[in-house]
Amino acid sequence: MTDHYAVVGNPVAHSRSPQIHAAFARQTGQDIDYVRIFSPRDEFAATVRKFRDEGGKGLNVTLPFKLEAFRLCEPADSALDAEAANTLTFADNRLRGDNTDGVGLVRDIQKNLRCTIAGRRVLIMGAGGATRGVMGSLLHERPALLVVANRTLDKATGLVAHFEKFKALATHGISALPYAQLPGYRFDIVINATSAGLNDEMPALPAGVFADGALAYDMVYGKRTPFLTFAAEQGAAIFDGFGMLVEQAAESFLIWRGVRPDTAPVIAKLRIED
Numbered sequence: 001m002t003d004h005y006a007v008v009g010n011p012v013a014h015s016r017s018p019q020i021h022a023a024f025a026r027q028t029g030q031d032i033d034y035v036r037i038f039s040p041r042d043e044f045a046a047t048v049r050k051f052r053d054e055g056g057k058g059l060n061v062t063l064p065f066k067l068e069a070f071r072l073c074e075p076a077d078s079a080l081d082a083e084a085a086n087t088l089t090f091a092d093n094r095l096r097g098d099n100t101d102g103v104g105l106v107r108d109i110q111k112n113l114r115c116t117i118a119g120r121r122v123l124i125m126g127a128g129g130a131t132r133g134v135m136g137s138l139l140h141e142r143p144a145l146l147v148v149a150n151r152t153l154d155k156a157t158g159l160v161a162h163f164e165k166f167k168a169l170a171t172h173g174i175s176a177l178p179y180a181q182l183p184g185y186r187f188d189i190v191i192n193a194t195s196a197g198l199n200d201e202m203p204a205l206p207a208g209v210f211a212d213g214a215l216a217y218d219m220v221y222g223k224r225t226p227f228l229t230f231a232a233e234q235g236a237a238i239f240d241g242f243g244m245l246v247e248q249a250a251e252s253f254l255i256w257r258g259v260r261p262d263t264a265p266v267i268a269k270l271r272i273e274d
């Protein structure tokens, strides 16, 4: 019997998740279907209930509903850290919520891009949901230092306070800084978790913060953002967030189906079809 899954968002038409999960299902021989569901902004809970009542097994949740999904679910640790859920699982009359974004980012950086996070100086730009979703996972890899830079400093300070309990995981701790205080620092990994690239903008990142051989990662995918262009000019190796998208999907697939798909061929194939 075919099991039903979907991604819920608003908007959702652009989502690549159905293609990704179809590729995973073919590869692993799992009998599932996976569709997009558009939910009106004020009807997310009703959309989730309807899907469950029709026998659906699990949902991915994308913008703007990850916080609401968190409030509806029984959160696993990953969702508690992020205070957001992107993966909902219906089982035994319960609604479990996970957040696979952090694992997705870490696996893309470490497994696909072969860049170790342990002992590295990491800068993450932005202090919204995208950053909160991945900070716990980044810290669990034990970087030397994690700096959160944001235009609105209060938000970065709040995020650092939220992750205070993991502070000792980073050898030199976590800190919040405005962009203007970054000159003088050098980072091995610079992650853009702001939404600036979507508007062809970039944060006010000063020149000279990339260490030799640095990796620059933009969570936005499918376009060369101004940040990636700048980072390339500064000598960094640049990557967009498509690998993270596929890796977070693989983690959801693992939670739902108990099988981890091989992501490399899926990333390669779907990138070409982009």
Ligand code: ATR
Pocket: 125, 126, 127, 128, 129, 130, 131, 150, 151, 152, 155, 193, 194, 195, 196, 201, 202, 203, 204
């Ligand atoms: P998300 O959930 O995707 O993280 P968000 O909560 O709206 O979205 O957060 C967007 C982030 O991008 C914020 O950190 C925002 O900075 P502010 O908190 O100062 O608003 C950041 N951002 C968006 N456009 C930016 C720009 N042009 N320059 C710098 N930061 C930007």
